[in-house]
Amino acid sequence: MQAILDNWPLLIDGLVVTIEISIYVIVFGTLIGLVGGLSLLYGGSVLRGLFRAYVDIIRGLPLLVTIFLIFYGIPAVGIPMDKFPAAVLALSFFAGGHMSEIIRGAVGSIPKGQMDAAASIGLTFFPRLRYVILPQAIRRIVPPWVNLCVELIKGTSLVSLVSITDLLLSAQQILERTAQPIPFYILTAAIYFVLCYSMATLGGRLEKRFAYYD
Amino acid sequence: MGYSLNFNPIWENWDKLLLGLGLGLLITVISLFVGAIIGLLAAFARTSGNPTISRVAAGYVEIMRNVPFLLVIFFVYFGFPTLVPDQTSSLIVAMAIYSGAYMTEIFRAGILAVSKGFLEAGKSIGLTNWQVIRFVTLPIMFRVVLPSLSNTLIGLFKDTSLGAAISVPELTYQGMVINTNYWRIIESWTAVGALYLATCYSLAFLLRRIEHRFAQWA
Amino acid sequence: MIETEPKGQMPGGPGGGKNIIVIEDLQKRFGHLEVLKGVDLKVDQGEVVVVIGPSGSGKTTMLRCINFLEEYNGGRIYVDGELVGYREKGGKLVRRSEGEIARMRADVAMVFQSFNLFPHMTALENVALGPIQVRKVPKDQAYEKAKALLARVGLADKLDSYPSKLSGGQQQRVGIARALAMEPKIILFDEVTSALDPELVGEVLAVMKQLAQSHGVTMLVVTHEMMFAREVANRVVFMDGGKVVEEGKPEELFSNPQTERLRTFLKRFFEH
Secondary structure, eight states: OHHHHHHHHHHHHHHHHHHHHHHHHHHHHHHHHHHHHHHHHHSOHHHHHHHHHHHHHHHHSOHHHHHHHHHHHHHHTTOOOOHHHHHHHHHHHHHHHHHHHHHHHHHHTSOHHHHHHHHHTTOOHHHIIIIIIHHHHHHHHHHHHHHHHHHHHHHGGGGGGGTOOOHHHHHHHHHHHHOOHHHHHHHHHHHHHHHHHHHHHHHHHHHHHHOOOO | OTTOOOOHHHHHTHHHHHHHHHHHHHHHHHHHHHHHHHHHHHHHHHTSSOHHHHHHHHHHHHHHHTSOHHHHHHHHHHHOTTTSOSHHHHHHHHHHHHHHHHHHHHHHHHHHHSOHHHHHHHHHTTOOHHHHIIIIIHHHHHHHHHHHHHHHHHHHHHHGGGGGGGTOOSHHHHHHHHHHHHOOHHHHHHHHHHHHHHHHHHHHHHHHHHHHHHHTTO | OOOOOOTTSOSSSOSSSOEEEEEEEEEEEETTEEEEEEEEEEEETTOEEEEEOOTTSSHHHHHHHHTTSSOOSEEEEEETTEESSEEEETTEEEEOOHHHHHHHHHTEEEEOTTOOOOTTSOHHHHHHHHHHHTSOOOHHHHHHHHHHHHHHTTOGGGTTOOGGGSOHHHHHHHHHHHHHHTOOSEEEEESTTTTSOHHHHHHHHHHHHHHHHTTOOOEEEEOSOHHHHHHHOSEEEEEETTEEEEEEOHHHHHHSOOSHHHHHHHHHHHHO
């Protein structure tokens, strides 16, 4: 118990890093996913092909391999990059690929008649998306998006393997000194649980907010 | 490393990479099997109607869904050195416990998909509860859950990569070894990545063929 | 009683005689399937033209080419003198820009068989969206106009209802109001009662009848409702196999069909 209290600040530092990375990755991932999903649906053959390759590669690779590839690969080809941005880049790459599939699925499931009706009153492409398609798609995007966000938050724990002091690495560093694995891992698990469960609850609220019709 | 690609160390160690891949697949299958048993039991617990058992199972599922897999691995490996002696079995145990939670939800959906009518028909010809489960529930459920299980299997295979964190000699770890010895980062991770891609898509293809075969029973 | 609203029609003439739609030798393929094999059709301002024909005759496809929801492969379509979807450049057809196509679509309104109301918007918002975002009408004005239009189609008490809470007939009437809100040069009706339960068809046809008799709205209607065609159309067009086979005044066409195909079609139809 004493050990926990002594090392609390280190744990908090790690938690902050985890939260920081999670936010960056979720934001970047969602942006990439929006571009990717819409490109897969409405883009020309070049754009579609590029994103198809991107998504199919990301989905076939473990997150850890993606992280190693980008984290060690970029400096190896001579581009200098700090650890933190490299990790965020790698995780965002992963996130964007999965996010693109989610958005492609949700937006693609909106009946074609909606696009027809929006076009027939004279709306051009982007206003069609903005006023008619996306407001309907967002309801179908939220649940898988929330699931992906939870997986991403859990995925940030992998940066501990490239020496970024997130929550998991902080816990392990403390463990080296105190050597009581079980209680510490349970505590760390509890913190992750709170993080992820909050995200899921937030997601539930978002779902309700967008279900204001039928 | 510069810009000159040199794949020689990769070809020289190709056998080690393939062994790692094989180990990963083996771990996946074993963990899937054990995890499926856990998941099935927990799913029956969730649908049993007994509130206590149901809540315990639900708690188990919630915990595993909100905690990183890497943490579970460390918990098993570092927390129980006497019970799970080596890295590979730690990984299998961790994976079985973790995936069991996800499979609980899959099996629960499967159980609920077996409509009452079938169960009543089974009972009305005199089958005991266990026989109903064996001859009615499980076969019907199997077809319903097959697609989700396929996805789970591929996901598990990708998750075996985390075994590298505790030096399980699967594919990712072999990649790390090559890096330490030869420092051919781009080549090694590209090769490892290509192997994962090839395996995952082959698995997906195979599993879809199996699904089609079974779908004919519908 | 419905008031006439001849806005959106051609300036200058009080109507009559001016071709709003000219279709010349229209051709359309879907892959290897030729659906339109040379359609010729003219619609005058203020006319109510009803198109009948068996399924597969290409009626809906022709309609969707007029507002360029389908691109056509041959021939020409002119709406109010402008070539639809393409520019003529040195004898060749070059696709118009997205903006131009959208501008032309705003003047050609469509009412759909499957309603296609925007489910995330109330009836009022559905009707007002076009005027606000496309015609750039200020919001209050647009909502006022939308209210009036919905009252005109008999839905004054459903302004704030979402489509999921409306019956099929009500939804379709909102669709008609949405089309009217754009003050179009012509309204295209694509089998708008085919997806409705029989008891709801009447209310929609009644609205369309009133529109037709107000003599302000040019209407091109694809339908199976022969009674409607008889009572309301200025002209009936019979299509079969991707071409116009016969056309004429409803009294003449129905009582004295000239072609064998129309005779067969009418016989089959009135036998049910």
